[in-house]
Amino acid sequence: EAQVTQNPRYLITVTGKKLTVTCSQNMNHEYMSWYRQDPGLGLRQIYYSMNVEVTDKGDVPEGYKVSRKEKRNFPLILESPSPNQTSLYFCASSRRTERDTQYFGPGTRLTVL
């Protein structure tokens, strides 16, 4: 089954404790992206990657890091999480030639205390 998976689905952590949210897709997609979703603000793009070893900042990259060492994986790293990073996070992927048809993962709900 074609899908985007994220882990963990739910995470409660404390300020300053480094964490990684994993994202994996099995569709051989070149384009991958991370979003955060907050009430009233909609989805905001954090980082995206056009292919392996190619990443770029979205609209809200501060406080986040990403890497793309393999085509299928695109982890999101919060080196020193803060309470304002409490949010619902989505990973998405698509073919580079069909960037509009993004397939989204199920989401990761992160709470930073």
Next chain:
Amino acid sequence: EDQVTQSPEALRLQEGESSSLNCSYTVSGLRGLFWYRQDPGKGPEFLFTLYSAGEEKEKERLKATLTKKESFLHITAPKPEDSATYLCAVQALYGQNFVFGPGTRLSVLP
């Protein structure tokens, strides 16, 4: 700066009562405008892409249209299973990122 607004914020319809959702956008050259559906607790699901003013796309009870400043998602004779949040997004002609609107939360009552 690229921006997307959506109205209304929330909409309640009776089953069979047709209506439209609005997406207004400001972008420095439009590559594409996208509609997604999002159910509670799930990731957005792709519905349509529109590329140029005058373009229309249909899927079951949904029809999306595009002008130079806004897009409409028309819902004809909706059913309770159409209840969801509908998201609009744009991508600029020379950009790689997507800008989403806040969404319209649609409730269709039986």
